[in-house]
Structure formats: C-alpha cells, structure tokens
Amino acid sequence: VSAGAPSVGIKASNGVVIATENKHKSILYDEHSVHKVEMITQHIGMVYSGMGPDYRLLVKQARKMAQQYYLVYHEPIPTVQLVQRVAAIMQEYTQSGGVRPFGVSLLICGWDNDRPYLFQCDPSGAYFAWKATAMGKNYINGKTFLEKRYSEDLELDDAVHTAILTLKESFEGQMTA
Template sequence: MQPSGRGYDSGVSTFSPDGRLYQVEYARESVKRGTTTVGLKYRDGVVLIVDKRISSKLVIADSIEKMYQIDDHIGITTSGLVADARQLVERARIQCQVNRMTYGDSIAVTALVKKMCDHKQSFTQYGGVRPFGTALLIAGIDNDGIHLYETDPSGAYQSYQAGAIGRGRSSVIDYFESKWKNNMTQNAAIKLGLEALSESLEDDINSDTVEIAIVNSDGYHKLDHETALKHLAKLS
C-alpha cells in the first residue's frame, strides 16, 4: 500500500508538490487525539479548564498533569503528547527565569509565546527531528493586558478571546461563538467553560478528571477540588 504522503512524509523538511508538510499535519492529528482543553477571557483574567479523561479506573487522576504554572503570571495547558508537552513546559519556565535574571522583571506573555513558537518552528525546518506533537494554550496577564494564545505544532500562534485545543475543539469553539460575552465575571466564565467542555464530550463530565485554573492580577492559581465541584454542581 502506498503511504498517504506518497513519499513526501519521510522527512519533516520536504514539501509535497501541493505545498504541504505531512509531518506537521501528522503532529496536528496527534493534538486532535488529545483530551479537550478550554480557555476563555473574562473581566479580570483568564480561566483555564482541562479534562484529563483517564482510560482506566485504576489510574490515579492526580498523576496526570495537563495544566502547568510557568511563572507567577502565566499558565499553560496542553493537548497531545504529554511527554512532548513536558519538554516545552520546562523550556518555557527556563525562558521566564532567564528574563527575570537578565532584566530583573517578569517576561511579557507575548514575548514568551514568540520564543516558544520560534522553538517549535525550528523542529519543522531541519532534518533528523520531528515536530512536537502537542498544542498549547498559554494564558497570562501583564502590563499590556490579559492574554490567551493558542499555539500549533507548526510554530504558528493566534490570540483568542476564548479558545480550545484537543479532540473537542470544534464543538467548544462553536459554543463559544454563540455564548461568549465580553466583561463576564469569573464565575460566569467558569460556568461557560464547563458548559462548552460538556458539549464536546460524549459522556457526562467526570468531576475527578476536570481541573480549573485562574490567571488574574493576583497571579496563577489552581482551584482546589472542592471548589471545582461547586462549580460543576451549577451545571445541573
């Protein structure tokens, strides 16, 4: 059987005649197989919600990490290959510390996003490497305002009012386009994010596998399980 890329998928730096990089497209498919991650801006910051969606009741949910604190004012959620995401998270944390040590100040969110995407893009341009099979939602707040970025395995990035990555992205985006409003309260944003996540799932939300984090002027903080359960209870 002839491979779908007709030989042009054997190297990451080889374009097909119709201008496609198949290895990058395969990396995007890896992201689409990942669990759904949701992010949306509200009046004072950004809400991040992840569904860890464990495959067995024997798995300890706390051992799976899809949401990370990068700096005091930045949080990241991932979808796709977890091991690839860990490498990018570690690099992002180092970039934040280098900026703090060099300039004596925290890094701007947009500057970090550009540095991370430059790194991801370099893995689509040279032989002997492969693209990172993960996408990132990067949320933060700085002197320039409130930010929510979605990054792609190709190294592209876009800023969103509300966004999602993972297998349920299309359903979540459709829900946000019809329901998202500017200047929402924090509680309203969490409720909307959970509703959008619920729309993308075939089953009911598992309260043991959902995590919620807030990035606002007080910094990054993850809600404890009891608080998350209270927000989930409002869905019914």
C-alpha cells in the same frame, strides 16, 4: 492534536480561564501525578491537547526561558514574549533534521499590565491571540458553543462556568467535577 483531549481558554474582564478534560486511560493512574494544566510563572499558565511527553518538554523549556528572562531583567517575562519564544522552538522542530515536529497544541494564558492574554500555539509554531477558543477532540463544537456564549464583559466566575459547559459539549462519557 485534533484527536487529543479537549481544552478551552476564555478571556474574562478580570482574568483568564484555561481548562481541560482530566480523563485517565486507566483507573490505576494516580490522578495527582498527571498535570495537564501547568503554571509557568506566577502570572502565566499553559494547557495542551496532543501528546503529553511533548507538552512536558515544552513546559520545562518555557520555565527555563522565564527564569532566564527574570535573571537578566529582574522582572517577570511578558506573556507575549514567552509565547513567541515557545512558538519559535516549535517552529524550529518542523524544519530541523533528526527531530519530529511537536505533536501538541498549546493554550498559553497570562496577566500582564492589568490585562488578560490568551494565545494558541500550533505544532507548526504559528500562534494566535484569542478572546476564547477550544482545541482538541470536537473542537469545532466547542468553538461554536463559545461563539454563542462569549461576551466581552464576561467575569471570571462566568468564564469558569462557560469553560465547564464548553468541555461538556465535547466530552465523551461521564463528567464528574
């Protein structure tokens, strides 16, 4: 997971930013077919560092959980509850026989009750709330950079700019957009 693509999450006063490197292993990839940042519901998003297939499975599970919650309660699932449920699945895979733990760390962000949320889920199933964080390759440099740049009253536009600069800190090679 710590060798995966760098990803960044930053909570702003009026939203949340999640971003990741979008570098492909081959120029033959259709870049529109590979999604690293996914929308789970209207107000919850997810990004990963680690193994793509594991991420896609967890995205599918998260969407299913969100829909089941909506069918029962007729309202969107709170971000915290979705994080807890996804983390429970990840934790279950660490001690179940015949399966391996997920090789992925997640950043899950959302907007509930007029406030932003940002969580990181580790492969062990542990989850943490963050104001700003980085994960993946060179995450220590990213976190150090965020510690210097982050402030509580950060606006969304500034958070986007900070996320791009943080990715540049840990990005190997040419950065285009």
